[in-house]
Amino acid sequence: MKRIIMIFLAVSLLLLISGCDKGSDKKPYTSSDVSSSSVEQPAVKAMAKAHSTEVVDGVTYIDGILIVNKTYSLPKSYNYGLTDETLKAFNKMRNAAAKDNISLEIASGFRSYEEQETLYKEYSAENGQKEADTYSARAGYSEHQSGMAIDVNGADFSMVGQKDMKWLEKHCSEYGFIIRFPKGKESITGYSYEPWHIRYVGKKTAKEMKKLGLCLEEYLGVDSEYK
Numbered sequence: 001m002k003r004i005i006m007i008f009l010a011v012s013l014l015l016l017i018s019g020c021d022k023g024s025d026k027k028p029y030t031s032s033d034v035s036s037s038s039v040e041q042p043a044v045k046a047m048a049k050a051h052s053t054e055v056v057d058g059v060t061y062i063d064g065i066l067i068v069n070k071t072y073s074l075p076k077s078y079n080y081g082l083t084d085e086t087l088k089a090f091n092k093m094r095n096a097a098a099k100d101n102i103s104l105e106i107a108s109g110f111r112s113y114e115e116q117e118t119l120y121k122e123y124s125a126e127n128g129q130k131e132a133d134t135y136s137a138r139a140g141y142s143e144h145q146s147g148m149a150i151d152v153n154g155a156d157f158s159m160v161g162q163k164d165m166k167w168l169e170k171h172c173s174e175y176g177f178i179i180r181f182p183k184g185k186e187s188i189t190g191y192s193y194e195p196w197h198i199r200y201v202g203k204k205t206a207k208e209m210k211k212l213g214l215c216l217e218e219y220l221g222v223d224s225e226y227k
């Protein structure tokens with residue numbers, strides 16, 4: 001009888017040990033892994049997002065979005081005016097703004113290579129090239145040549161804090177536009193803050209960018225520097 005009890009005790013002790021082992025093996029693995037991966041995954045995913053770059057007739061598209069900045073230029077012959085989509089979206093936005101008693105007008109839309117060349121030359125003669133580069137694009141590097149950028153209303157800093165600027169900031173993504181050169185992103189976009197310069201990227205992208213608080217360079221994973 002004593003022996004049977006001893007065997008029973010030994011077996012249950014063994015079971016207990018092996019059970020504990022399994023538990024202690026599993027526990028740290030699952031708890032640490034699940035909690036860290038559920039926190040880190042979205043950030044890692046966003047940062048490691050792979051982008052596709054395509055160059056068609058000298059025009060660069062990243063993830064299907066046309067990019068023009070200090071790194072990516074347009075050919076001199078790219079000369080098509082405002083795109084239909086951009087104009088349509090702007091008109092829709094202008095009508096919606098009018099209902100809120102906000103007037104939105106195009107101060108400057110499409111600019112050809114030659115027009116940009118003249119403009120940039122004037123600015124750099126006036127303020128020097130280094131200064132001009134912070135607010136004006138060199139010929140071939142202006143988003144206005146893409147036909148997807150619009151300067152709204154006064155196109156100057158008198159807009160800051162005004163209701164038209166506030167309306168644009170709040171609503172332009174609903175119509176597929178982004179404030180292209182936001183405050184605080186100057187070192188990334190390569191340009192000083194311009195509350196009046198909007199760029200058409202489509203509703204889905206504009207809304208996503210607004211939600212993430214990213215400028216176009218950050219969103220597409222590119223830089224903006226003259227090489």
Ligand SMILES: [Zn+2]
Nearest residue numbers: 149150151197
């Ligand atoms: Zn502009």
